[in-house]
Amino acid sequence: LNPSAAAEAPPGWHEADRAHLIHPQHHPVDHAAPVLWSRGEGAFLIDAEGRRLIDGLSGMWNVHLGHARPELIAAATTQLQQLAFANTYAGASHGPGVALAEKLSEIAPEGIEAFFFTTSGSEATETSVRTARWFWQSVGQPRKTKIISRDYSYHGSTGVAASVTGVTEFSQGFGPPAPDILHIPSPYPYRFEGTGQEAADLLEQAILREGPETVAAFIAEPVQGGGGGVIVPQDDYFPRIREICDRYDVLFIADEVITGFGRTGHWFAVAHWGVRPDIVQFAKGITSGYIPLGGIGVSGRIKAALDAAPPAKRWWHGFTASAHPVACAVALETIRILEAEGLAERAARKGKHLLGRLHAGLADHPNVGDIRGLGLLFGIELVADRTTKRRFGPETDLAPRLRRELFARGLSTRVLTDVICLAPPLTTPDAELEAIADIVTGAIHAVL
Numbered sequence: 001l002n003p004s005a006a007a008e009a010p011p012g013w014h015e016a017d018r019a020h021l022i023h024p025q026h027h028p029v030d031h032a033a034p035v036l037w038s039r040g041e042g043a044f045l046i047d048a049e050g051r052r053l054i055d056g057l058s059g060m061w062n063v064h065l066g067h068a069r070p071e072l073i074a075a076a077t078t079q080l081q082q083l084a085f086a087n088t089y090a091g092a093s094h095g096p097g098v099a100l101a102e103k104l105s106e107i108a109p110e111g112i113e114a115f116f117f118t119t120s121g122s123e124a125t126e127t128s129v130r131t132a133r134w135f136w137q138s139v140g141q142p143r144k145t146k147i148i149s150r151d152y153s154y155h156g157s158t159g160v161a162a163s164v165t166g167v168t169e170f171s172q173g174f175g176p177p178a179p180d181i182l183h184i185p186s187p188y189p190y191r192f193e194g195t196g197q198e199a200a201d202l203l204e205q206a207i208l209r210e211g212p213e214t215v216a217a218f219i220a221e222p223v224q225g226g227g228g229g230v231i232v233p234q235d236d237y238f239p240r241i242r243e244i245c246d247r248y249d250v251l252f253i254a255d256e257v258i259t260g261f262g263r264t265g266h267w268f269a270v271a272h273w274g275v276r277p278d279i280v281q282f283a284k285g286i287t288s289g290y291i292p293l294g295g296i297g298v299s300g301r302i303k304a305a306l307d308a309a310p311p312a313k314r315w316w317h318g319f320t321a322s323a324h325p326v327a328c329a330v331a332l333e334t335i336r337i338l339e340a341e342g343l344a345e346r347a348a349r350k351g352k353h354l355l356g357r358l359h360a361g362l363a364d365h366p367n368v369g370d371i372r373g374l375g376l377l378f379g380i381e382l383v384a385d386r387t388t389k390r391r392f393g394p395e396t397d398l399a400p401r402l403r404r405e406l407f408a409r410g411l412s413t414r415v416l417t418d419v420i421c422l423a424p425p426l427t428t429p430d431a432e433l434e435a436i437a438d439i440v441t442g443a444i445h446a447v448l
């Protein structure tokens with residue numbers, strides 16, 4: 001296949017794809033509806049047959065500023081010309097890395113002071129878990145190694161990250177899971193009775209069961225994304241989580257890989273509940289997906305431990321591409337645009353409106369169980385029976401049918417078994433946001 005022809009549906013692309021490209025979560029069943037994307041323009045993806053679809057998931061929950069922004073292309077090009085790469089080991093640094101860390105210290109959740117960069121969200125999870133455990137041993141509590149996570153969570157596909165993930169498919173069949181990781185139920189207002197505080201108290205019970213002297217950290221996505229299908233907790237959940245973590249000296253890791261950088265209406269979603277994490281992890285939207293970058297930010301207490309360790313017992317952690325200068329330059333420009341265009345505030349405003357439109361079009365449908373969202377992040381959970389909340393199982397073909405119907409109506413997005421997920425670019429024009437509500441409503445009425 002000639003890659004330069006790839007923008008024009010080269011003959012044979014699908015056969016070559018099937019034969020040679022292993023996709024994320026690979027399975028040949030997915031080849032029933034092949035699509036070859038060739039261009040992006042603002043909120044649209046354009047395929048090789050010339051079909052224009054609204055990008056309802058911002059790529060993979062990451063293209064916050066839409067496609068083909070000239071400023072981001074210019075930021076990458078300028079940095080590539082000036083310094084494509086230099087490492088940041090052993091006292092070396094570079095402008096984009098320093099500037100990005102400094103800028104993040106202004107917009108990060110309160111108390112987060114210093115930043116380390118990875119290439120992906122999975123590496124951010126690895127880094128958080130290693131850092132939490134390292135921190136406790138460095139301050140004389142080496143028994144604090146356990147990580148408590150939640151059901152329905154998704155934290156990545158590398159070894160530790162997949163074990164931290166609360167969807168068991170990701171760790172089964174890949175050998176033994178990483179040790180010292182346990183899961184508690186997540187708050188799931190639609191499915192579990194009770195308040196957010198009651199759901200949070202399950203964390204306290206787990207800490208007491210395990211022994212607080214053995215628990216390093218609790219990790220949670222402020223809004224669960226890819227594991228459960230955009231589950232928004234009750235407002236009283238995270239404040240109670242913070243209290244419990246303080247009571248037992250357990251670090252709180254907020255995984256803001258999907259929710260960061262304005263997606264839910266604040267720079268970071270923990271601001272909705274006024275809670276302060278000890279570690280915040282991010283990726284995806286920080287560069288609007290134009291080039292991979294992830295990382296973590298840590299509190300002053302953790303930074304002090306990093307600085308106080310004897311040289312031989314330092315934090316032995318780092319990647320070749322940590323603080324990649326081109327990725328840092330694109331991130332700085334992404335943050336500048338998010339700020340200049342008030343896109344977090346816009347996400348809050350437009351998100352409320354779109355949620356209202358989805359409710360108006362779907363609330364009476366007998367198979368619509370729950371319509372939920374925060375900012376421009378939504379989940380529409382479909383049920384076989386609304387009274388009993390019985391699920392459409394993975395054995396049904398609901399997800400591919402819905403995906404095809406949405407696609408035919410002009411929207412590309414992700415359907416996780418029985419939840420339609422939506423996370424359009426924060427720059428999506430009003431007309432396309434209205435179109436998303438119409439298309440989703442029409443597709444559900446057509447399929448069910």
Ligand code: PLP
Pocket residue numbers: 119120121122123125154155156157221225226255256257258283284294
């Ligand atoms: N954490 C969360 C909350 C995510 O949603 C994801 C990816 O979707 C990850 C971590 C892993 O990120 P990556 O796919 O960049 O490794």
